[in-house]
Amino acid sequence: MCLAIPGRLLNKVDDSRGTVDLGGITKEISLVFLPDAKVGDWLIIHTGFALQTISEQDALDTISLLQEAYSTAKD
Amino acid sequence: MTAPVNLNHFRQPELIGKILQDLHDFQRPVSFMEVCGSHTMAIGHWGLRKLLPRNIRLISGPGCPVCVTPASVIDELSRLKGITIATFGDLIRVPGSRQTLEQARARGADVHTVYSPLEALELSKQGETIFVGIGFETTIPGIAHTVLEAARLNLADFSVLVLCKLIPPALKALLSDPEVKIDGLILPGHVSVVTGTQAYEFIPDKFGIGGVVTGFEPLDIVLGIKKLTNQLGAPQISNEYSRMVSREGNQVAQAMMAEVFSTGAALWRGLGEIPDSGLQLRSKYSSFDALAKYGLNITADQENTACQCGSVLKGKIQPSECPLYANTCTPANPVGPCMVSSEGSCAAFYKYER
Numbered sequence: 001m002c003l004a005i006p007g008r009l010l011n012k013v014d015d016s017r018g019t020v021d022l023g024g025i026t027k028e029i030s031l032v033f034l035p036d037a038k039v040g041d042w043l044i045i046h047t048g049f050a051l052q053t054i055s056e057q058d059a060l061d062t063i064s065l066l067q068e069a070y071s072t073a074k075d
Numbered sequence: 076m077t078a079p080v081n082l083n084h085f086r087q088p089e090l091i092g093k094i095l096q097d098l099h100d101f102q103r104p105v106s107f108m109e110v111c112g113s114h115t116m117a118i119g120h121w122g123l124r125k126l127l128p129r130n131i132r133l134i135s136g137p138g139c140p141v142c143v144t145p146a147s148v149i150d151e152l153s154r155l156k157g158i159t160i161a162t163f164g165d166l167i168r169v170p171g172s173r174q175t176l177e178q179a180r181a182r183g184a185d186v187h188t189v190y191s192p193l194e195a196l197e198l199s200k201q202g203e204t205i206f207v208g209i210g211f212e213t214t215i216p217g218i219a220h221t222v223l224e225a226a227r228l229n230l231a232d233f234s235v236l237v238l239c240k241l242i243p244p245a246l247k248a249l250l251s252d253p254e255v256k257i258d259g260l261i262l263p264g265h266v267s268v269v270t271g272t273q274a275y276e277f278i279p280d281k282f283g284i285g286g287v288v289t290g291f292e293p294l295d296i297v298l299g300i301k302k303l304t305n306q307l308g309a310p311q312i313s314n315e316y317s318r319m320v321s322r323e324g325n326q327v328a329q330a331m332m333a334e335v336f337s338t339g340a341a342l343w344r345g346l347g348e349i350p351d352s353g354l355q356l357r358s359k360y361s362s363f364d365a366l367a368k369y370g371l372n373i374t375a376d377q378e379n380t381a382c383q384c385g386s387v388l389k390g391k392i393q394p395s396e397c398p399l400y401a402n403t404c405t406p407a408n409p410v411g412p413c414m415v416s417s418e419g420s421c422a423a424f425y426k427y428e429r
Contacts, residue, residue, distance in 0.1 A: 001112065001113075001139065001140050001141060001163070001165045001209075001210065001211075001214070001416070001418060002111065002112075002113055002138075002140075002210075002211060002213035002214065002263060002264075002265040002266055003113055003265070004213065004265045004268070006078070006079045006080075008079070030191075030193070030217070030220065032220050032327070032331075033216055033220075033325050033327045033328040033331070034325070034327070035327070042079030042080075044265070044268060044319055046213050046214065046217070046265065047163070047190065047191045047192065047214055047217045048190060048191030048192075048193060048217065049191070049216065049217040049220070051213070051216075051265070051268045051269060051325055051328065052268045052319050052320075052325060054079045054080060054318055054319055055317070055318045055319070056079055056080050056318070058317040058318040059080040059084065059085075059318040060080075060084075061317075062298075062315070062317065062318070063084045063085075066090060066094075066294075066298070067090065070090060070093040070094070
């Protein structure tokens, strides 16, 4: 039930509300827990509330550390 | 539209295979608990249990809010007349002693499935409305904000049936049970977005086992298990979901939860009462308390005596070891709490592991 889905912030109505693109569906969500979210940010959304911005860099760092550890890079 | 993170990175068979190969070199028999129902589903979906060596046992924990909600809630809501019930879809097919909320709706009750608790505020402008507030830390901040909005808008016909539960006190109770033998915890991804990893830091100190917060992709989970094997003997809380989770969590959300709710004991279906694991509205918001407003009486359920859900939720047995599993207890006709929601341990086992 704690499923949360990613969406990209398209615009901010004000500091506490914004519109997100959820894979093609546009929906207004609450930014009350993420007032500093910026247009273009990827957010993780649960029951209509943005809970966190998603760090792509962190994801890529995790992967490259693993690839290094297991030397899976194709030569 | 580009994705935030290319999930194919987390589904690379070659990389996952190498980590699994490492795990097959690990000889010690261990039991790791995945606390969260969404992890249970992901482990089943990706067939990970079968890919692990036999000595690494994954057991499913109590992290399904629907499963641990007493069925007496459904009976109490069903007896109310002329009041709108707003609930998340997850709860609507849970059987009470006589009917589900879906069946009550078919018989004329005004039951609405909502995506966000804020929708219940709109419904309350048409007439008395109860929002059924189930959920863990992922969901609770949104419910807290909804209560604050109801207060700001002075919505006298809105109330919330607070059934929210907290994960860290439940883990504390579980790990304090001498019959529970767990060597490490796969900690919930999205609960931790709100709580931060700090919420679990008592676990290595107090119970001598480690935990890893991880995501829901197969690489996330396999990597989490690898971390737990590395930590044996030097337990700590690791964060393998740093693309979303921080040590501090979402402090705005935490502050709003604390503003609206105080903590107290809560009744967990299958586990009984757990101290400090529940929430109640603070006195300044008590006019929105559906329990008091409608005199609802949520009691422990009289479960079928053969039902082993209590042992399943504590990881003492696998669902298939219960005599009712896949026999009289199925997803279509659930007897115990672990079968009532698709994220319950028994329902996930029935779907993926039979």
